[in-house]
Amino acid sequence: MGHSRILPRRGAGAAHWEQMNTVLPLVERAVPPLELPAPAREGLTRTPFGLYVHVPFCATRCGYCDFNTYTSDELGPGANRSEYAGTVVAELRRAAETLGPDLPTVSTVFVGGGTPTLLPAADLSAVLDEVRRLFPVAPDVEVTTEANPETVDRDYLARLREAGFTRVSLGMQSAAEHVLAVLDRRHTPGRAVQAAHDARAAGFEHVNLDLIYGTPGESDADWAASLDAVLASPVDHVSAYALIVEDGTRLARRIARGELPMPDDDVLADRYEQADATLRSAGFQWYEVSNWATSDAARCRHNELYWANANWWGVGPGAHSHVGGLRWWNVKHPAAYADRLAAGSSPHADAELLADDDRALETVMLGLRLRDGLPLTALSDLGRVRAADAVSRGLLAEEAYRRGLAVLTDKGRLLADAVVRDLTD
Numbered sequence: 001m002g003h004s005r006i007l008p009r010r011g012a013g014a015a016h017w018e019q020m021n022t023v024l025p026l027v028e029r030a031v032p033p034l035e036l037p038a039p040a041r042e043g044l045t046r047t048p049f050g051l052y053v054h055v056p057f058c059a060t061r062c063g064y065c066d067f068n069t070y071t072s073d074e075l076g077p078g079a080n081r082s083e084y085a086g087t088v089v090a091e092l093r094r095a096a097e098t099l100g101p102d103l104p105t106v107s108t109v110f111v112g113g114g115t116p117t118l119l120p121a122a123d124l125s126a127v128l129d130e131v132r133r134l135f136p137v138a139p140d141v142e143v144t145t146e147a148n149p150e151t152v153d154r155d156y157l158a159r160l161r162e163a164g165f166t167r168v169s170l171g172m173q174s175a176a177e178h179v180l181a182v183l184d185r186r187h188t189p190g191r192a193v194q195a196a197h198d199a200r201a202a203g204f205e206h207v208n209l210d211l212i213y214g215t216p217g218e219s220d221a222d223w224a225a226s227l228d229a230v231l232a233s234p235v236d237h238v239s240a241y242a243l244i245v246e247d248g249t250r251l252a253r254r255i256a257r258g259e260l261p262m263p264d265d266d267v268l269a270d271r272y273e274q275a276d277a278t279l280r281s282a283g284f285q286w287y288e289v290s291n292w293a294t295s296d297a298a299r300c301r302h303n304e305l306y307w308a309n310a311n312w313w314g315v316g317p318g319a320h321s322h323v324g325g326l327r328w329w330n331v332k333h334p335a336a337y338a339d340r341l342a343a344g345s346s347p348h349a350d351a352e353l354l355a356d357d358d359r360a361l362e363t364v365m366l367g368l369r370l371r372d373g374l375p376l377t378a379l380s381d382l383g384r385v386r387a388a389d390a391v392s393r394g395l396l397a398e399e400a401y402r403r404g405l406a407v408l409t410d411k412g413r414l415l416a417d418a419v420v421r422d423l424t425d
């Protein structure tokens with residue numbers, strides 16, 4: 001009973017739907033300029049709108065990670081960290097031109113990676129200034145950055161807070177030193193907790209810690225210690241993800257060679273239950289299968305926007321966007337991305353207009369994982385029959401079902417992927 005996640009992955013903003021575009025084309029084929037067809041434009045100013053900014057740089061690559069990110073050695077010529085903020089600004093300007101003249105109001109901004117906090121605070125702040133210059137921005141806009149604990153201190157975080165960032169998401173992963181070592185993380189166990197304190201001291205009300213469970217060698221006690229460390233930190237949000245062994249990663253090769261065991265599905269289920277029980281007893285409540293918050297105000301609104309299948313523009317190499325059923329994704333390599341923008345062309349690699357059926361399916365796949373639930377009317381006739389069966393098997397909540405909603409029970413959350421498959425087949 002795996003917990004493998006459906007797309008988009010790892011709520012924390014990931015380079016969304018990246019898995020669909022993992023192959024770098026050998027020959028750049030000509031793509032027409034990006035235009036929003038009339039059906040995609042419809043509802044543009046009425047639908048929640050977010051901006052995702054991908055920062056594709058990391059100091060070193062963690063053995064389990066297949067995100068679109070590059071170390072200095074991997075980057076090659078033509079892409080340069082110090083010029084990156086300027087390149088992002090160039091795409092933001094194209095975004096405003098393409099979406100205009102009636103621009104949607106930005107309700108969330110999420111800077112993810114890679115490691116956004118490898119850039120100077122002044123660069124992240126310049127990007128945010130440009131967003132404000134180009135777009136109408138909601139007065140209560142949520143502005144998140146992901147951060148690796150070892151890359152930030154109180155001063156850096158204070159500068160981000162001053163620039164208008166409202167939320168920090170820190171990649172802690174584990175409090176056990178030997179687990180961090182298997183994951184190739186560079187921070188010590190205490191560093192993430194310290195960074196959470198630094199973020200609070202810098203004035204951030206919303207702080208998240210990301211955890212990974214099921215790493216080879218992790219014991220029940222290690223996982224309990226990680227959860228305890230999180231609860232001893234001043235955070236209002238926790239994301240906990242099962243370790244996914246991605247093809248082509250160093251971790252996958254080590255497992256294939258027999259150096260490390262594959263994460264065990266039963267252990268993953270136990271860890272999930274342990275996380276939910278521990279977090280619940282400390283006042284956190286799940287609102288998406290892998291995400292817990294201390295209150296509704298502490299939820300990540302940017303991720304909620306993805307899960308509601310709303311509109312967002314993803315800026316940066318490999319970033320994916322979705323506006324009114326039109327989906328597109330950018331060229332993956334930072335050099336190719338920068339070249340396109342420098343030449344005055346759109347950096348998108350390809351685009352597709354989703355059929356109504358595909359959109360409906362995505363809405364179901366995403367909505368079923370939310371505590372707020374999915375209206376049963378969003379399901380097909382067969383899906384509704386299967387939902388009734390899932391209620392009788394204790395996988396969907398009976399009380400919510402009577403109110404016309406599909407909401408996973410505790411048992412259902414453990415089998416979320418199977419329930420989603422069953423209801424969407």
Ligand SMILES: C[S@@+](CC[C@H](N)C(=O)[O-])C[C@H]1O[C@@H](n2cnc3c(N)ncnc32)[C@H](O)[C@@H]1O
Nearest residue numbers: 010064065067113114146171210241242243244
């Ligand atoms: C891609 S990272 C970007 C932010 C930052 N660089 C970091 O590592 O925290 C976002 C989250 O995805 C998690 N992640 C990446 N690959 C994963 C995998 N194979 N299985 C589970 N979580 C993964 C990371 O550990 C991190 O918490």
Ligand code: SF4
Nearest residue numbers: 058061062065113114
């Ligand atoms: S630091 Fe984050 S983005 Fe970079 S390689 Fe590690 S998990 Fe991936």
